[in-house]
Amino acid sequence: MKNKLILLSMLLSTGALLPSCVSENEKTSVEPSVSEVSSEQASSSEKESSSSSSSKEYTFNLHKEVTELKVGDSLQLTYETNFEEATVSFESDNEEVLSVSASGLVKAFKKGEAKITATLAGTELKDSVSFHVVTADEYYLSRAATALETSLAMEKENAVGGSFDTSTFKVYKDSLQINYSETNKEKFYMEGNTLRDLLLTDKKVTDTEIGVVGEDLEQEKVDNYLKLARYDWNNNVVYGFSNLVKEIIKGKYFYGFDSAKEGMQASIAKEDDLTKYSFETKYLDDSVSYDKKYYENALSFTFDNNDQLTAGQYDIKEYDASDYDAENKKLTASATPRKNLSSSFSLAYGRRGEEDDEALDKSDYLIQSFEIDTSGFRNLGEGEALLYVGDQEPLEVKNVLPAIYLEDTFTVKSISDTSVLSTSKQGKATYITALKSGEATIEVETSMLKTASLKVKVIDIPVSKIEFGANVQKEIDVGQKAEYKVEVSPVNAGDRSWTAEFENEEMKNVASLTIDQDNSKFILEGLSGGKVKIIVKSVSNPEVGASIEVTVKAKAEETGIDAVKALMIGSTYKNSLGTLIIKDGTNGTASLSGGNEYTFTYHLIEQSGDFVFSIDSVTPTSSINDDKYQLQTGTGKSSREPNTISKDGKTLIITNVKTSRGLTLLRCTKQ
Incomplete structure (x- = not known):
């Protein structure tokens, strides 16, 4: 078992993590309220006009540090001027998006663009600033993404350890170790130019090569292994918890802002302490029609005062679909989670040192x-x-x-x-x-x-026992073959070969004896009625052997259909109009005058002491000339004029040979 530092691994195994978003047209209007807005945003402004030649000695400039607001924000505009007792008027070019009071208090009402123009009374001096108003989700999503990018760099260079659920990890100067449990640990380290994975479980330890720097590994990937905790789900690897949080919010693994599911709700916000974000998703999972579920997922993550990600918590509540009120898009009053799952991580920062006593040491194993x-x-x-x-x-x-x-x-x-x-x-x-x-x-x-x-x-082992295999045949018929397996013990004998022969020479007239090439069995074939005795002996130890007696039964004389068929098989029947050859008990060939040739199948029917020759199927083997003789299926021209074979097998009569003038009779004699 090779465990990985996988955020939410216990949740992923349920296939349950699928987030969501609220569309713009589902949001209620927001009454703006005064709040602080960061002055660290990029600015863009436009100065529409300058003072006339009579007022060039005066200056007037708006402060433009803030140009992005979220719906509900308020901002007091300020300015600089050298005009004494200045009076300034303000005007918005899009009151639906952004309003401005006479004192320069800006209020954001809805998503969009707006420009505020300020005019210095008594002069022609003006200045303006353009604002971009976004939703709260967009506002915090952008800032969270920026914070996570900054934190990732710090995590890569300064993280010295942390935890994930019950696992911990520690980052050393040149290696990283994950402690899944007291007896289950993993260390990534360099050996020369080779990145290696030392994995210890309670039963075994392995040391695996991951790759060689400059050949199949880039330095960036090596740094990821050695400096960042890893999240690995179905071979989708993310290095660093900062990256993991970002990907969860975006929806790389579950539904999120970049992979919204229809009807889902998603939101992100920043708490008052300005270091903690919360991300929530709510959605109905109907991907499995017979097992629909409703989920409420919440992810929170915290930064320290140095903008370093320090902790995260993911909580999932799974409900039956019947607990979800789809019309009002909320849970019913009686809803109770059928699963409550939670996962968390933490990060610590500092100066990375050399490996300590807690680090796995390859030499110990x-x-x-x-x-x-x-x-x-x-x-x-x-x-x-x-x-x-x-x-x-x-x-x-x-x-x-x-x-x-x-x-x-x-x-x-x-x-x-x-x-x-x-x-x-x-x-x-x-x-x-x-x-x-x-x-x-x-x-x-x-x-x-x-x-x-x-x-x-090393010693030679003599054969100690020879016996015949199970189910030996003690009786065979004349013409029948039977196999007799010879078993030699012990199986590791030095020379396991053996011989087999009849007890006397006369027995060779009753049966033939053949030893198989692999010296594992012999074959008997009955020749005539009688009894034989076969004696088997070890070549290396002739004192060890076995014998068996077999009776060969004479074949009873065949009668009826079998007797006639036996006379026909292999025979050729001819007359001036054609030739029929009986191949075996069911197949034959025919060559008729005019060049028509066939293969056919047949069977015999005993009828009132006669033997009817029934042709069951006919297959042409040449181009068929319809004006010449043609072989047909059936038992003959009629029941009174059937195809027949004589009891002695010498005469074959076919009564339904087709010609251009009708049916004709073909009387063939055995050659």
Whole structure:
């Protein structure tokens, strides 16, 4: 299990996170109220006229630090002039969007553009400022995005750790470690130019290469791994909680401002302390028709006085669709959440240091000692094993220390006698093969030069038992073949070959005996009625063997249809008008005068002592000349004149051969 620092991972697994927005035409009008407006916004202004030549010694300028307002804001305009006892008048070019009082108090009523012009009485001096009025959501969304961009840079350079639900993480000078639990941790670190992932669980530890800088990794991605907490959902990775908050608001993973769902409500606001934002979405999820749900999601995130993101909280309430009043777009009075889910994160900032005792150390998990696994061998004692000639066993090792360790590569360092043992590679596995009787010691080495050895004794094992497989046939018919499996024990015998022969020479007239090429079975074929006895013996140990008696039954004489068909199969029937060949018990071919050729299927019908030859299907195998003889399906011209075959199989009569003048009879004689 490879856990990631995933904001809302517990929520994502439900597939429930789907936010929403209120459209402009759904919003109620807002009565403006006086509030402070930031003076850090970019300004744009226009000066419509300048003083006449008689007043050039006077100056008059509006202060233009603020040019963007949200609906409901008020702003007191101020100005600078060297005109004593100045009187100034103000005028808005779009009163529906922005009004201005005689004293220069601006009030924003609705989204749009407006320009305020101020005139210095007694002069021709004027100045103006253009305002952009946006909704509260647009206003705070813009500022939140700017704050998150600023915070991301600080998070990347100054974050030293934090938490996500029950997990914590720590950023060191050259690595980043995530602590999912006491026994489940992950560290991203550099080894030369290679970015690596060291993952520890309660059962194993792995060290995986992510990529090489300059080859398949850009430095920016390396910095992301080593400096920012990661959010990973279905291979969609976001680095840094500042980025994650931004993407949630925009709707990259759920419904948001950039991916609005029809009928959804979404809002964003900034609280009075000016460091905390709140983002809310409400929507009906009808993507699954049989399980509609209503969601109310709330995300809050906080900055410190240095504009650094420090904390975030995401809460989700899931209701049955029946709890949602669609007409009034709100929950019913009796609505109760069927799920309450919550997730949070925090960030701490400071100076990053070297790794401490809490950091995972790869060297702690390198194999310190091991032994060759003899579970596939015949153990003789500690450090010794037995093999039989011809045996091939995988060479495997067992770790001794540490208990949880990194997988390592093992190589065969030496074999004391290569005439007794050899090794070979099959894919990634190494196998030991016993070549002949004797003893040899094999030594294995890890990549870290740790070694282990095993003394192997190789001996020949004689055959101790031969028997026949299950379901042997004790009776066969003349002409029938039967297979007899021969089982040799033990399966690891040095020479498992065997011979099979009849008890005496006369039995060869009753059956034939053939040994299969792989020496696993023999085949009997009945030749004539009688009994045979087959004796099987081990080649390497002739004292070990087995025998079996088989009765061959003579074939009863065939009668009726089967007898006639047996006489027809393989026969050719001819007369001057054509030739029919009976291939087997159901198929034949026909070549008729004039060049028409066919394949056909047939069957025989015994009828009142005669045998009717029924043609079931006809398939032309040449171009058919309609003026010449044509073969047809059926049992003949009529029931009184059927196609027939004589009982001795010598005469075949076809009564429904078609010609241009009608049907004709084809009498063929067996050749």
